Amino acid sequence: MSGASIQFDGATVRYPGAGHAAVENVSFEAAPGELVVLLGPSGCGKSTLLRTVNRLVELQGGSVAVDGHDVAGVDAVELRRSIGYAIQAVGLFAHMSVAENIAVVPSLLGWPPQEIAARVDELLATVGLDPARYRSRRPRALSGGEAQRVGVARAIAARPRALLMDEPFGAVDALVRSTLQRELVRIVRELRTTTLFVTHDFDEALKLADRIVVMRAGSVEQVATPDELLARPATAYVRELVHAGDAVYRSYYVHVRETLR
Amino acid sequence: MSYAFAHLGRIAVLAAAHVEVVAAALAVAMAIAVPLGIYAARRPHLAGWVLGILGALYTIPSLALLAVLVQLFGLGFAPIFVALVAYAQxxxxxxxVAGINGVDPAQVDAARGLGMSARQILTRVEFPQALPVVIGGVRIAAIAAIAIATLGGYVGGSGLGVLIFNGLTLHQPEMIVAGSLAASALAVTVDGLLRIVERQVRT
Known part of the structure; x- marks a missing residue:
């Protein structure tokens, strides 16, 4: 199975009463299987843009298409079930076990119980948690890193062809974060799921991304591979962001990326 | 105490009637309060108004309210039943409202993002998590209702209040004590049982 394409065409979001648009005329395409990072400071519209893909936020202008189908023409609930979703606060359901949390989307889709149970164990193993130990735990008995692993497992449970991640590793400590980043790259490569990943952390963007979309005040500054971004920043803002001209910094990231792949 | 021991059967019958009016009133009150609370929880402005009005209703002294209700419904089961429904609201x-609004917003966002319908979010995420708080409300309402229901004896209803008011009329302190102790014992028991339920449903 391969990932879906995600195509933004002039995507614009305005919140009532706000001075400028939260997202202004954004166009780019994530190719099937690509991991695209939306990078920018808080308030730049990257989360809003992400949330237009599964229609948690509706566009006021332009369009978003998944596999060529405009999401505006698809039932929002069905659309969301077909797209993985993971967020910084994780949002594991506190009254359900780890297994029940992971099983949410397969259950909503009406998978047979034996298939769901097998899938839950498979997913726990995929995210590095021993199924026998973790399956029946409650979310409050998990560490931050474990909870986020379960959050990722829940997001990919029904084998979505597109995955939306909103700063999923923003709240875990640095050591756990780099492990999770490494594992995410592996998982996404294996699944070939098209992934949009929001972060404000340039370091994280460089480690994970096939391509980076740099955003600022609702608009796109540059869309480029990490190497291109480091070598040829398009605007003064991006230049500052990437510490352009700092050869040591650049060679460090070339090294980091090599060790990740 | 001799009165109580000599009339255990009568006390039991009155206690059963007491439980009956309280349970019936709470059931009807829940049937109103749950949809009302869910509706209001999503509309903070409305919630303020609804709770303000219900709060004002709650401050009306129970005897005064019963006097009005007797005018409307006559003596018997009805006035005390209506009063209990109104107070429990x-x-x-x-x-x-507190239970629904207390649900972690991240869980609601995740539920939406994963593709639960509005109804599924309510029944599978919000309500199960609000349940301990809701049951806490039932417990407090039940204790208050058991106390207020003793006034049923004053307006021609049944229940343990009959012993208290008959005792007052007949100058029989033992009857008053028997009614009061039985009502208190009932309140303590219900409180204990609902505390257990509350703990069971807590995650």
Missing amino acids: FMLARNV
């Missing part, structure tokens, strides 16, 4: 609706 405040505590029940308030806790439904």
